[in-house]
Amino acid sequence: MTTFEANPEQPRLVEDNYLNHTRGLWSWLFTLDHKRIGVMYLIAVLSAFFVAGVLALLVRTQLLTPGGTIMNQQEYNQAFTLHGGIMVFLVIIPSIPAALGNFVLPIMLGAKDVAFPRLNLMSFWLWIIGALFFVGALVTGGLDTGWTFYTPYSVDSRPEVGSMGGVIPAVTGAFILGFASIFTGMNFIVTIHRLRPPGMTWFRMPLFLWGIYATAILQVIATPVLGITLALLAVERAFGIGIFDPTLGGDPVLYQHFFWFYSHPAVYIMILPGMAIISDLIAVHSHRHIFGYRFIAYSSIAIALFSFLVWGHHMFTSGQSALVNVIFSAITFSVAIPSAIKVFNWLATMYKGSISWNTPMLYAMGFIFIFTIGGLTGLHLGTLATDVHLHDTYFVVAHFHYVMMGSALIAMIGGLHHWWPKITGRMYNENWGRLGFALVFIGFNVTFFSQFMLGSQGMPRRYATYPEDAGFQIYHIFSTAGSYILAIGFFVTAGYLAQSIFGGRRAPANPWGGRSLEWQCSSPPPYNNFSEPPTVGDCYDFSVLEWKSEEEGYVWRSDVARPEEESPAGA
Amino acid sequence: MIQSLLEPIIMSTLAEATEATGKTFWMPEAASSVAGQIDWILEFINVICYVFLFLVTAVLVWFAVKYRRKPGEHAINDEGPTHGLALELTWTLIPTGLVVAIFWVGMVGYIDLRESPEDSYEVSVTGQQWFWTFNHPQYGVIQSNELHVPLNRPVRLIMGSTDVLHSLFVPAFRVKQDLVPGRYSTLWFKAIKAGSYQLYCTEYCGKDHSKMLATVHVLPEDEFQETMGKFAREYEDLPDNDLPVYALTRLYNRCSSCHSLDGTNSTGPTFKGLWDRVQNGDTVFTDGTTLKDYMGDGGEYEVPENYIRESILNPGKLIRENYANVMPNNFASQLKPRQVEALVLMMKNLDKLTDEGWVGEDGKVQTPEQPAVDSSASAGPGMTEEGG
Numbered sequence: 034m035t036t037f038e039a040n041p042e043q044p045r046l047v048e049d050n051y052l053n054h055t056r057g058l059w060s061w062l063f064t065l066d067h068k069r070i071g072v073m074y075l076i077a078v079l080s081a082f083f084v085a086g087v088l089a090l091l092v093r094t095q096l097l098t099p100g101g102t103i104m105n106q107q108e109y110n111q112a113f114t115l116h117g118g119i120m121v122f123l124v125i126i127p128s129i130p131a132a133l134g135n136f137v138l139p140i141m142l143g144a145k146d147v148a149f150p151r152l153n154l155m156s157f158w159l160w161i162i163g164a165l166f167f168v169g170a171l172v173t174g175g176l177d178t179g180w181t182f183y184t185p186y187s188v189d190s191r192p193e194v195g196s197m198g199g200v201i202p203a204v205t206g207a208f209i210l211g212f213a214s215i216f217t218g219m220n221f222i223v224t225i226h227r228l229r230p231p232g233m234t235w236f237r238m239p240l241f242l243w244g245i246y247a248t249a250i251l252q253v254i255a256t257p258v259l260g261i262t263l264a265l266l267a268v269e270r271a272f273g274i275g276i277f278d279p280t281l282g283g284d285p286v287l288y289q290h291f292f293w294f295y296s297h298p299a300v301y302i303m304i305l306p307g308m309a310i311i312s313d314l315i316a317v318h319s320h321r322h323i324f325g326y327r328f329i330a331y332s333s334i335a336i337a338l339f340s341f342l343v344w345g346h347h348m349f350t351s352g353q354s355a356l357v358n359v360i361f362s363a364i365t366f367s368v369a370i371p372s373a374i375k376v377f378n379w380l381a382t383m384y385k386g387s388i389s390w391n392t393p394m395l396y397a398m399g400f401i402f403i404f405t406i407g408g409l410t411g412l413h414l415g416t417l418a419t420d421v422h423l424h425d426t427y428f429v430v431a432h433f434h435y436v437m438m439g440s441a442l443i444a445m446i447g448g449l450h451h452w453w454p455k456i457t458g459r460m461y462n463e464n465w466g467r468l469g470f471a472l473v474f475i476g477f478n479v480t481f482f483s484q485f486m487l488g489s490q491g492m493p494r495r496y497a498t499y500p501e502d503a504g505f506q507i508y509h510i511f512s513t514a515g516s517y518i519l520a521i522g523f524f525v526t527a528g529y530l531a532q533s534i535f536g537g538r539r540a541p542a543n544p545w546g547g548r549s550l551e552w553q554c555s556s557p558p559p560y561n562n563f564s565e566p567p568t569v570g571d572c573y574d575f576s577v578l579e580w581k582s583e584e585e586g587y588v589w590r591s592d593v594a595r596p597e598e599e600s601p602a603g604a
Numbered sequence: 605m606i607q608s609l610l611e612p613i614i615m616s617t618l619a620e621a622t623e624a625t626g627k628t629f630w631m632p633e634a635a636s637s638v639a640g641q642i643d644w645i646l647e648f649i650n651v652i653c654y655v656f657l658f659l660v661t662a663v664l665v666w667f668a669v670k671y672r673r674k675p676g677e678h679a680i681n682d683e684g685p686t687h688g689l690a691l692e693l694t695w696t697l698i699p700t701g702l703v704v705a706i707f708w709v710g711m712v713g714y715i716d717l718r719e720s721p722e723d724s725y726e727v728s729v730t731g732q733q734w735f736w737t738f739n740h741p742q743y744g745v746i747q748s749n750e751l752h753v754p755l756n757r758p759v760r761l762i763m764g765s766t767d768v769l770h771s772l773f774v775p776a777f778r779v780k781q782d783l784v785p786g787r788y789s790t791l792w793f794k795a796i797k798a799g800s801y802q803l804y805c806t807e808y809c810g811k812d813h814s815k816m817l818a819t820v821h822v823l824p825e826d827e828f829q830e831t832m833g834k835f836a837r838e839y840e841d842l843p844d845n846d847l848p849v850y851a852l853t854r855l856y857n858r859c860s861s862c863h864s865l866d867g868t869n870s871t872g873p874t875f876k877g878l879w880d881r882v883q884n885g886d887t888v889f890t891d892g893t894t895l896k897d898y899m900g901d902g903g904e905y906e907v908p909e910n911y912i913r914e915s916i917l918n919p920g921k922l923i924r925e926n927y928a929n930v931m932p933n934n935f936a937s938q939l940k941p942r943q944v945e946a947l948v949l950m951m952k953n954l955d956k957l958t959d960e961g962w963v964g965e966d967g968k969v970q971t972p973e974q975p976a977v978d979s980s981a982s983a984g985p986g987m988t989e990e991g992g
Contacts, residue, residue: 486629
């Protein structure tokens, strides 16, 4: 049954793999295999991404003209609320850790599975239940609070002027999704601590694992605060306990503190795994040892820690005292440094490399450009004097789309291409891949760069219509045109990836020349990943690999000793 | 260290940057005393951003082209350095110094933005779904969706909300502050350029959030005094005959976010044809009664005008079928008796009114629908309110 493929010198097709090990729908839905759970998460997340993307196109279409085109005020408010809610809670937060991380993390560790496979399956099912609650929010009256659920609007259930009826189902859904996220994080922390193979010290881990580890800490520590906050919100709305509602003596700004105490770290739950993917993509596709390993690893941890101390920068105009604002502004700038360190180290990694212009690397390079803009525009928003003008305008919208969409999701799509051969056992068409990237990259920048000007010129967020004489329309036209290009890019991508499953060339074990352990088992991996825990060396030392043309992939150089024989002093 | 080096340069530049300027690539027209300073800080950050974005992109493209692995090649060029402490320290310390400088100028500019001068002219602001009320206690003037302020005099807004969060934002002044129900917040500005500027609500406040707009009119001191004086007595001095037109042009904008003039029903019923419906008594309420039940001899609304008056001052008393009890009940404190009278007259004569005056001869029998009313109605409460 087990055809263990730890030796890429003699590659052969492994007939038994995780995809065909057992058959039938049941064997998927209740599998404990981290790879299948990862694939199911991937399908679920991409489905939600499709829904949220359609909503985004509706929003962009509405804003083509000052008076709106296709929706009335309330429909527009629902469209942007659902777009935001679905993208944050159902797509970006689970995308990299729960989908790609689930698939790759145990294999990178040479383990058979995560530490708690049943908890992993439960996480997936909680995601499904959470998603159903979001659907329930639509059925029970719609949701128009914005994804932030700000009080007192969200606890005001009066018809016409209050929020729509779906608030309690939606926050219940977000509450449940929070547990899905906590379970994934706990699982990964324990897995990384306990299941590393012999020889893999902390500083020999692929940087992807460092990023996922930092993310998991945030998921476990920050998410409960969101759970408590949303539970209080639901109770406030249902029974009027008077914690957030000012007419009952509550404090609506307290909600904002609670909410951002989670949701700022949540921003890093979204971007840290993206950075983690990029660290590995740059190294593997440049065939160069990562530059400044420890600095990149420590910067992930630094970002995770700082991210707990900066939530107040979302509230510079909400009525906080000037002193508190000054303190939060100062701490906010501290997060800029580790992010900058990562960018410089990625660039240094490319120096003297052998840089492949394939799709994953193009996404990685696109990420560096987009993330640089996203990070730099954070300076305008962390600066008190300029944030007062820019707060709650399209400048903020553009900034966080550059980080969450242009960075986190672009990294996810780059990672999807990187591990696609491993996941499906098939190669996609590289030329279509480059075309898809070009459309996504151009479409993204046209859509969101114009929103920086829109915002700094004064266009507020969450507006279904806007004044005709303010000069906003030209930017909106650019932005909407860009969103259509972006959509075409994603359809092209979905098309060639789907095609590759049926008609793609069979993938070798190691198509890119990666050194981490997932490239040492066959594509797709066998059910058990490895029959015995492999030992590892420096996962960024690519000099031990060479191209083998019969295999169309990279194999271990015949004249170099395998890591099993390496002395353990190589760290 | 870096602060002490940069501070004199920054401060001297900031002192000069107080001129009103036109629209730039990044920023809208600058019309307040702080705008020049804020724009300077923004451009200062921009320069740093341009330099870094250029450097990162140039190095990225340069390496990507120079070290490109050609298709069909499979080289492993694992030769370059893998770490370098000096390099890491360089690219840690330089950005650290820069962000400290950015933080510092941002903080200095912000403190100027928060500390209002002591001799400020004060206006009370109320944010309400979905309109603004500006109260000038010094003149006894209450304005709605329009705010007149003096030129070159600091103005301090004391702001509150009666329902949900709102936020007052005037891009040309570079100021913004949330209105929080249950407490007051403040904001100040000194307008340095006469003109009209758009005011937005920037905190999402429900269905018609994007219609919660107002205009700030900056007037030279003498004109400001004159206008306030005029507003303070305009409805008292007006001949009765002009009252409906006054209501349409000066009061209706407080109703316009919920009550249309063109027949479309939104949050509240349209005003079009309202008087006919009242006279016929066929309005149905949520409790199943109709207006007729209250109208006969000795009835509460034997005089139908009383129904309109009551609906303005005590709107929760009778709620029309298919509508909710959501109209603010604080108009009694905002409207003088003569203003209520003006509104009642406006509704009675709506089909004979335009923003410019009466249509046709005064006192004639009701004429069929006048197209002029419709067009002016849709222009009246739209995005750009008529200036006072």
